[in-house]
Amino acid sequence: xxxxxxxxxxxxxxxxxxxxxxxxxxxxxxxxxxxxxxxxxxxxxxxxxxxxxxxxxxxxxxxxxxxxxxxxxxxxxxxxxxxxxxxxxxxxxxxxxxxxxxxxxxxxxxxxxxxxxxxxxxxxxxxxxxxxxxxxxxxxxxxxxxxxxxxxxxxxxxxxxxxxxxxxxxxxxxxxxxxxxxxxxxxxxxxxxxxxxxxxxxxxxxxxxxxxxxxxxxxxxxxxxxxxxxxxxxxxxxxxxxxxxxxxxxxxxxxxxxxxxxxxxxxxxxxxxxxxxxxxxxxxxxxxxxxxxxxxxxxxxxxxxxxxxxxxxxxxxxxxxxxxxxxxxxxxxxx
Amino acid sequence: xxxxxxxxxxxxxxxxxxxxxxxxxxxxxxxxxxxxxxxxxxxxxxxxxxxxxxxxxxxxxxxxxxxxxxxxxxxxxxxxxxxxxxxxxxxxxxxxxxxxxxxxxxxxxxxxxxxxxxxxxxxxxxxxxxxxxxxxxxxxxxxxxxxxxxxxxxxxxxxxxxxxxxxxxxxxxxxxxxxxxxxxxxxxxxxxxxxxxxxxxxxxxxxxxxxxxxxxxxxxxxxxxxxxxxxxxxxxxxxxxxxxxxxxxxxxxxxxxxxxxxxxxxxxxxxxxxxxxxxxxxxxxxxxxxxxxxxxxxxxxxxxxxxxxxxxxxxxxxxxxxxxxxxxxxxxxxx
DNA sequence: CTGAAAGCGCTTACAG
DNA sequence: CTGAAAGCGCTTACAG
Numbered sequence: 001x002x003x004x005x006x007x008x009x010x011x012x013x014x015x016x017x018x019x020x021x022x023x024x025x026x027x028x029x030x031x032x033x034x035x036x037x038x039x040x041x042x043x044x045x046x047x048x049x050x051x052x053x054x055x056x057x058x059x060x061x062x063x064x065x066x067x068x069x070x071x072x073x074x075x076x077x078x079x080x081x082x083x084x085x086x087x088x089x090x091x092x093x094x095x096x097x098x099x100x101x102x103x104x105x106x107x108x109x110x111x112x113x114x115x116x117x118x119x120x121x122x123x124x125x126x127x128x129x130x131x132x133x134x135x136x137x138x139x140x141x142x143x144x145x146x147x148x149x150x151x152x153x154x155x156x157x158x159x160x161x162x163x164x165x166x167x168x169x170x171x172x173x174x175x176x177x178x179x180x181x182x183x184x185x186x187x188x189x190x191x192x193x194x195x196x197x198x199x200x201x202x203x204x205x206x207x208x209x210x211x212x213x214x215x216x217x218x219x220x221x222x223x224x225x226x227x228x229x230x231x232x233x234x235x236x237x238x239x240x241x242x243x244x245x246x247x248x249x250x251x252x253x254x255x256x257x258x259x260x261x262x263x264x265x266x267x268x269x270x271x272x273x274x275x276x277x278x279x280x281x282x283x284x285x286x287x288x289x290x291x292x293x294x295x296x297x298x299x300x301x302x303x304x305x306x307x308x309x310x311x312x313x314x315x316x317x318x319x320x321x322x323x324x325x326x327x328x329x330x331x332x333x334x335x
Numbered sequence: 336x337x338x339x340x341x342x343x344x345x346x347x348x349x350x351x352x353x354x355x356x357x358x359x360x361x362x363x364x365x366x367x368x369x370x371x372x373x374x375x376x377x378x379x380x381x382x383x384x385x386x387x388x389x390x391x392x393x394x395x396x397x398x399x400x401x402x403x404x405x406x407x408x409x410x411x412x413x414x415x416x417x418x419x420x421x422x423x424x425x426x427x428x429x430x431x432x433x434x435x436x437x438x439x440x441x442x443x444x445x446x447x448x449x450x451x452x453x454x455x456x457x458x459x460x461x462x463x464x465x466x467x468x469x470x471x472x473x474x475x476x477x478x479x480x481x482x483x484x485x486x487x488x489x490x491x492x493x494x495x496x497x498x499x500x501x502x503x504x505x506x507x508x509x510x511x512x513x514x515x516x517x518x519x520x521x522x523x524x525x526x527x528x529x530x531x532x533x534x535x536x537x538x539x540x541x542x543x544x545x546x547x548x549x550x551x552x553x554x555x556x557x558x559x560x561x562x563x564x565x566x567x568x569x570x571x572x573x574x575x576x577x578x579x580x581x582x583x584x585x586x587x588x589x590x591x592x593x594x595x596x597x598x599x600x601x602x603x604x605x606x607x608x609x610x611x612x613x614x615x616x617x618x619x620x621x622x623x624x625x626x627x628x629x630x631x632x633x634x635x636x637x638x639x640x641x642x643x644x645x646x647x648x649x650x651x652x653x654x655x656x657x658x659x660x661x662x663x664x665x666x667x668x669x670x
Numbered sequence: 671c672t673g674a675a676a677g678c679g680c681t682t683a684c685a686g
Numbered sequence: 687c688t689g690a691a692a693g694c695g696c697t698t699a700c701a702g
Binding site for chain 1: 389390391392393399401409410411412414415416418419422423425426431432433434435436438450558584587588590591593594600613614616617618619620621
């Protein structure tokens with residue numbers, strides 16, 4: 001929504017409601033001496049006209065706009081790196097970043113507008129169509145970073161080339177000589193997870209390496225999913241000799257499962273992660289993984305949010321940045 | 336600074352400057368038609384009276400106060416966890432959290448006040464006495480989380496029992512039978528690093544295990560410091576059989592140095608970290624480390640900041656939370 | 671450059 | 687309950 005040329009004032013509301021400005025003022029300030037019916041009518045009009053108290057009006061045109069960034073779960077290394085990209089871009093463009101965990105309540109979008117937020121960036125958001133509708137009604141632009149759902153043309157989003165990343169990761173394992181490769185991923189419904197998994201499948205099919213259904217498992221993007229999934233697959237009669245993990249955390253869970261049964265990485269088992277968070281660089285052996293340009297993605301999300309806040313058009317409602325395979329020491333030829 | 340009973344208005348400034356309200360208004364709005372001398376005199380008075388434009392006044396008493404959180408470096412797992420504690424406490428208390436990287440410029444503190452910030456939380460801050468003075472002048476309360484300098488009685492801070500943590504970590508290694516224990520820490524000047532190192536020294540002295548000067552090295556709280564430091568110490572004629580690291584990142588660097596020369600952890604080398612970030616839990620072998628209650632520390636910092644913002648007294652200007660040794664799998668008896 | 675005057679958007683004590 | 691009136695803090699077109 002472009003900034004209003006001029007905000008509705010109490011006088012307008014008073015005229016339409018057929019009451020005095022004083023009465024409208026009382027409603028706005030929640031005074032008790034107003035008849036319930038009058039109050040209801042005035043509230044209705046205030047809502048309809050999107051009335052904003054003078055103290056908040058400056059937020060609409062402030063040269064220092066504030067953008068809300070919401071996370072729906074823990075601030076993992078993944079989100080922390082995206083957040084850094086957001087903060088750096090905001091500093092450069094003179095915007096402020098408010099950070100919170102999302103917990104949409106009634107009037108949630110409207111409250112954000114009243115508090116002066118000019119746009120919302122949701123990291124791996126679970127927003128439903130109803131939430132998006134409330135945002136639209138409140139006039140608060142939304143940008144989703146790494147969307148869990150398929151791109152919706154009323155929602156702007158920034159992601160990475162997950163399919164290509166999954167393909168590259170799996171081809172790397174294939175080139176090393178692996179034929180039995182497992183996939184341990186995040187939520188089955190998350191589009192990023194699906195794309196990575198399909199990249200994996202595509203590589204295996206192209207190499208004519210058949211994959212038993214049991215080789216593919218979905219869970220959460222957590223260490224635990226890797227630990228449990230790997231334990232299960234390594235118990236198979238024909239266990240995988242390599243794993244492609246849906247993210248770095250899962251990869252570390254797999255490595256721990258291997259260690260706990262005396263398997264060495266990469267001598268006995270190869271593992272490729274996804275994300276290239278700082279985890280991947282700091283772990284022993286350093287993790288081969290698919291880099292997502294998280295900082296850049298955060299920066300683009302912030303820029304997009306700011307442009308939408310200013311009422312500018314944004315060409316494409318979904319942008320995907322390139323992933324890149326980073327080969328380190330957790331992969332090698334099979335035994 | 337307690338919230339002002341009533342803010343200075345243009346009328347006061349006009350009276351004192353001996354000009355009309357209209358002229359003062361022009362100065363405030365940066366209009367060109369004001370004589371330079373008049374402008375200077377009025378600006379001086381505005382500054383002296385701490386004039387705040389009406390659009391910003393609500394921030395002084397807002398039921399949704401906003402707190403600025405500044406980091407002076409990367410958003411590592413360490414800071415991300417403290418930030419989570421801050422965010423959770425803010426959500427509970429109805430405060431907003433603005434996050435930025437610190438880059439104090441001229442008028443920096445005053446600008447934060449104008450932008451509506453009610454307090455500042457600095458994570459491992461490098462603020463100098465001059466910065467603190469500007470904050471005091473601007474009336475913006477400061478809380479430092481994990482201070483790098485010694486507690487200053489005009490600065491509120493939240494830390495952990497670093498000395499006790501260093502002691503516990505080193506005693507653990509001693510109990511396992513190690514006699515040659517190295518310390519690889521962060522910046523030599525950082526008080527948290529000094530306290531950890533002195534805890535280590537105290538444990539070794541109590542056990543009458545002499546420590547060659549070469550066994551202690553300071554650097555940065557990074558993977559690289561661990562990698563390089565361990566490489567150097569492991570080249571000694573009598574290398575340590577165990578390391579106490581100033582934080583988890585350094586510990587992981589040490590483990591990587593060990594791996595790259597074919598040493599196994601914990602069979603050939605024991606390593607204890609500090610912080611207990613998610614890194615420690617996700618790495619193989621899981622890291623024995625000293626837990627800092629980072630979330631709790633963040634929560635306390637936020638609460639303290641909010642109380643100071645409300646002009647309340649805070650009993651103690653430095654709070655230290657207890658650390659706790661968490662034994663996992665990166666430590667064992669020496670060969 | 672300066673400021674008296676008109677005006678804006680809002681609030682509040684008070685008369686009805 | 688309601689609103690006319692006074693008032694507050696500020697801005698601005700305009701006369702000097």
